[in-house]
Amino acid sequence: MNQNPEPGFPEPLHVVGGSPRVATRTPPYDIEAEQALLGAILNNNAAIDKIIDFLKPEHFADSTHRKIFELCITLSERGDTADPITLKRVMDGGEELERVGGAGYLTRLAASVVGIINAEQYGRLIHDLYVRRQLIALGEDVVNDAFDENLETTAEDQIRKAEEGLYRLATTGEASRGFTNFSSALKASLQMANAAHQASGLSGVTTGLVDLDNLLGGLHNSDLVILAGRPGMGKTALATAIAYNAAYAKFTDPNGPGAVTAFFSMEMSAEQLATRILSNEAQIPGHKMRTGKMTQDDFNKLTAAVGLMEKVPFYIDDTPGLSVGAIRTRARRLQRQSNLGMIVIDYLQLLSPGASSRRESNRVQELSEMTRGLKILAKELNVPVLVLSQLSRAVESRDDKRPQLSDLRESGSIEQDADMVMFVYREHYYRKAKRPQKKDGEDEGQYLRVVEEWEDALKEIEFKSECIVAKQRHGPTDTVVLHFNGEYTTFGNWTDDEHLPYGG
Numbered sequence: 022m023n024q025n026p027e028p029g030f031p032e033p034l035h036v037v038g039g040s041p042r043v044a045t046r047t048p049p050y051d052i053e054a055e056q057a058l059l060g061a062i063l064n065n066n067a068a069i070d071k072i073i074d075f076l077k078p079e080h081f082a083d084s085t086h087r088k089i090f091e092l093c094i095t096l097s098e099r100g101d102t103a104d105p106i107t108l109k110r111v112m113d114g115g116e117e118l119e120r121v122g123g124a125g126y127l128t129r130l131a132a133s134v135v136g137i138i139n140a141e142q143y144g145r146l147i148h149d150l151y152v153r154r155q156l157i158a159l160g161e162d163v164v165n166d167a168f169d170e171n172l173e174t175t176a177e178d179q180i181r182k183a184e185e186g187l188y189r190l191a192t193t194g195e196a197s198r199g200f201t202n203f204s205s206a207l208k209a210s211l212q213m214a215n216a217a218h219q220a221s222g223l224s225g226v227t228t229g230l231v232d233l234d235n236l237l238g239g240l241h242n243s244d245l246v247i248l249a250g251r252p253g254m255g256k257t258a259l260a261t262a263i264a265y266n267a268a269y270a271k272f273t274d275p276n277g278p279g280a281v282t283a284f285f286s287m288e289m290s291a292e293q294l295a296t297r298i299l300s301n302e303a304q305i306p307g308h309k310m311r312t313g314k315m316t317q318d319d320f321n322k323l324t325a326a327v328g329l330m331e332k333v334p335f336y337i338d339d340t341p342g343l344s345v346g347a348i349r350t351r352a353r354r355l356q357r358q359s360n361l362g363m364i365v366i367d368y369l370q371l372l373s374p375g376a377s378s379r380r381e382s383n384r385v386q387e388l389s390e391m392t393r394g395l396k397i398l399a400k401e402l403n404v405p406v407l408v409l410s411q412l413s414r415a416v417e418s419r420d421d422k423r424p425q426l427s428d429l430r431e432s433g434s435i436e437q438d439a440d441m442v443m444f445v446y447r448e449h450y451y452r453k454a455k456r457p458q459k460k461d462g463e464d465e466g467q468y469l470r471v472v473e474e475w476e477d478a479l480k481e482i483e484f485k486s487e488c489i490v491a492k493q494r495h496g497p498t499d500t501v502v503l504h505f506n507g508e509y510t511t512f513g514n515w516t517d518d519e520h521l522p523y524g525g
Contacts, residue, residue, distance in 0.1 A: 028456065034285065038262040048082075048153070048154040048157055049150045049153050049154065050082030050083075050150050050154070051082075051146060051147070051150055051160040052082070052083060054143045054146045054147055054150075055081055055082065055085075055086045055143075055147055056130055057081060057133065057139065057143050058072070058131055058140060058143040058144055058147065059086060059089055059090060059130050060131055060133045061129045061138075061139065061140045061143070061462075062090075062093050062103065062140070063103065063104050063108075063127070063130055063131040063476060064131055066093070066102060067101050068140035069093065069094065069103075069142040070088075071140045071144065072140055072141055072144030072409050073094070075145075075148060076090075076144045076147065076148055078090050078094070079089040079151075080147055080148050080151040081147060081151075082147075082150065082151070082154070082374070084214020085118065085120060085126075088112070088118075089108065089112075089127075089130075092108055092111055092112065093108070096108075096111075097143070103125070104131070105127035105128050105130075105131050107354065108127050109127060110125040112124075112127075131331075152190055154500075155190055156190060158446050159183065159186045159187070159190070159318055162183075162186075163179070163183050165181050166182075167179060169484070181346075181347060181350050184353075184354065185350055188350070188353050190236070196317050207420065223238060223239040223278045224236070224238045224239060224241065225238055225239025225240045225241035225242065225244075225278070225405065226239050226240045226242075226267050226269065226278060226279065226363050226405055227239050227266060227267055227270050227277075227278040227279060228240065228263045228266060228361060229263065229267065229269070229270065230262070230263070230264065230266070230267075230501070230503060230512065230513070230514055231514050232501045232503075232514065232515065233473065233488060233501045233503070236490060236493075236496070236497070236499055236501055237247055237441070237490070237493065237496065238496065239278055240267075240363065240405035240407065240441075241405055241440075241495070242399075242403045242404055242405060243399050243400045243403050243404070243405075243440050244399060244405050244406070244440040244494075245392070245395055245396040245406050245408065245438055245440050245441075246406065246407045246408070246439065246440065246441045246442075246443065246523035247369075247408055247409075247410050247429070247435055247436075247439040247441070247442045247443065248260055248407060248408070248409050248410070248443050248445065249410040249411070249412050249428075249429060249435075249443070249444050249445075250411075250412060250424065250445040250446065251411075251412050251416050251417070251422075251424070251425065251444075252358060252411070252443055253447075253450050254445045254446060254450065254504040255445055255447065255486065255505060255510070255512065256367075256409045256445055257286075257288065257289065257367050257368075257409065258297070258505075258510045258511055258512060259286070259445050259486075259488070259503075259512045260284075260365050260367055260407060260409055261294060261297055261298060261511070262286075262301075262364070262511050262513070263365070263407065264282045264284050264335065264365045264407070264511045265282075265298050265333070265335055267279050267280045267282050267362070267363055268280065268281065268282040268333045268334050269330075269335075270333035271333075271334055271362065272332060272333045272334060279362075280361075280362025280363040280404070280405075281334040281336075281355075281359050281360055281361050281362045281363070281402060282334065282335050282336065282362065282363045282364075282365065283336045283338065283351075283355055283361055283363070283364050283365070284335065284336065284337045284338070284354055284367070285338050285348055285351075285364070285365065285366045285367065286337060286338070286339045286367050287339075287340075287341050287342065287343065287366075287367060287372065288360075288367055288368065288371060289339070289367070290339045291337040291338075291339045294337055294339075296310060296311070297329070297339070297509075297510050297511065298405065298511075299323065299326055299327065299330070300509050300510070300511075301506075301509040301510075301511040302326045302329075302330060303322045303323045303325075304322070304509070305317075305319050305322060305323060305509050306509065307509065307510060316368050319370070332456060334359060336355060336359070338351060341371070342371065342373045343373060344372065344373045344396035345370060345372060345390075345391050345395060345398065346394075347373075347509045348364075348366065348372075348398070349394075349398050349401075352364055352398065352402060354400070356402055356404075361402065361404060362404055363404050363405050363406075363407070364398070364399075364402075364404055364405070364406045364407065365407045365408075365409075366395070366406070366407070366408045366409065367407075367409045367413075367436070368408070368409035368410055368411065369388065369391065369392070369408050369409065370388070370410065370411050372391050374387040374391065388434075388435070389434040389438075392408075392434055392435050392438040392439070393434065393438055395408055395438075396438045396439075396440075410429070410435060412424055412428045412429065412444075413428050413429075415427075415428055416428055422446070422448075422451050423444070423446050423487070423489060424444035424446060424489065424491070425491065426442060426482065426491050426492060429442065436492065439492065440493075440494045440495070441490070441492060441494065442490075442491045442492040443488055443490050443491070444487075444488070444489040445486065445487070445488055445489075445490065446486070446487045446488075446489060447485070447486045447487070447505060448482050448485070448487075449479065449482045449483055449485065449505075450477055452475075452478070452482065453479060456472070456474075456475065457471045457472055457475050466491070477487050483507075484504050484505055484506060485502060485503075485504070485505070485515070486502070486503045486505035486512065487500050487501070487502060487503070488501045488502075488503055489501075490498070502515040503515055504516065514523050
């Protein structure tokens with residue numbers, strides 16, 4: 022495949038750790054393929070249309086071929102014909118053309134054409150060889166970085182850099198989507214509607230919460246979903262329930278509305294999250310598990326639950342202070358390995374900003390940059406990304422503590438970037454803190470009746486929680502009533518049939 026290196030071609034490469042019999046190796050290229058493709062283009066510029074989506078000038082190994090290809094594209098985009106005559110006019114006297122023999126080389130290229138039908142095949146070969154050369158260069162960089170003891174970056178940073186480089190190479194050459202024929206878009210829309218019909222209204226990833234699924238149709242691919250609330254409302258508990266429900270649905274029905282789920286927890290450890298889920302599945306209070314106050318029957322239930330749960334495709338990364346870039350790298354890896362279908366991040370304000378955001382030293386700008394990055398990630402991997410977020414203290418100053426979209430505005434562009442915004446709210450949390458105080462002159466009996474009324478009202482809402490869908494780009498907004506179990510710190514379906522118009 023390789024020919025003897027000439028000016029403009031890659032120099033021989035010393036391969037670290039290579040065979041002692043081969044001290045140097047020349048990076049791969051194919052001059053004949055490059056010549057054949059350029060010849061096809063010079064004979065018929067329509068050949069450009071076959072390769073323009075994935076092939077770029079820098080993919081050519083020879084510098085003259087790069088220049089010729091670049092000029093062919095430029096002339097074609099201007100509506101001019103790219104042939105030996107027009108190229109000679111723009112390249113005449115140029116160093117690149119003189120190196121290969123002058124204008125006569127362009128004529129020989131055009132004469133060597135073997136047919137436009139092979140243009141894409143040659144383009145793919147040229148691109149493949151380019152990727153191989155880049156792999157070699159990346160491997161050299163990895164080796165050199167690892168040997169450099171003066172680097173400030175850690176080994177983990179170097180691994181992340183190598184993974185990002187490999188991912189870029191894996192996706193280079195993928196044609197941009199460009200225009201989609203309206204007929205194809207209609208067919209895709211029909212397929213989505215049919216899938217939702219077959220799945221009883223679910224066109225996205227299930228949350229496992231019936232009324233929420235009925236309102237949303239599930240969590241949709243490429244959507245950035247924000248779940249926000251004040252401390253104590255149960256954001257992590259609700260996100261954990263949704264994430265585990267989706268993963269469990271995937272385990273029980275690989276073709277159903279579930280998803281392989283990645284949970285990035287920057288606040289709780291993997292063990293703490295697993296304990297919460299196990300507590301609910303085994304119906305054993307978490308405090309009994311933590312303090313060891315379990316009976317043998319309790320322990321048997323735990324063991325049985327673990328046996329059923331251990332194969333659920335639910336992955337937890339509890340590395341603190343991850344950046345959006347680090348999450349992207351790890352999510353890409355999991356998608357390649359396990360077909361990742363949903364990402365949950367707990368929570369936005371604990372993410373580390375990227376280097377460019379840190380230079381701005383403005384927290385609002387940092388958060389804006391992160392939400393944009395997470396939206397791009399959702400679209401890039403084509404999965405729903407559920408991100409938890411804190412709310413401003415403005416909620417506490419109102420009589421009605423239910424969150425509003427305006428409570429997000431101090432957190433950058435969250436509302437603008439999000440496809441969906443949900444708030445979790447529990448009236449019980451606030452009512453419990455407002456035990457009636459005995460008033461001056463109030464007799465004991467009257468005070469006790471007031472306390473009893475307060476306690477009765479508190480019991481009515483003890484297990485009641487609200488999920489307020491305040492923004493849904495592709496559907497209605499409303500409030501969904503959920504069941505909250507404080508003993509197991511989890512959310513479930515509310516059993517009252519009258520509570521929502523979306524109820525089945």
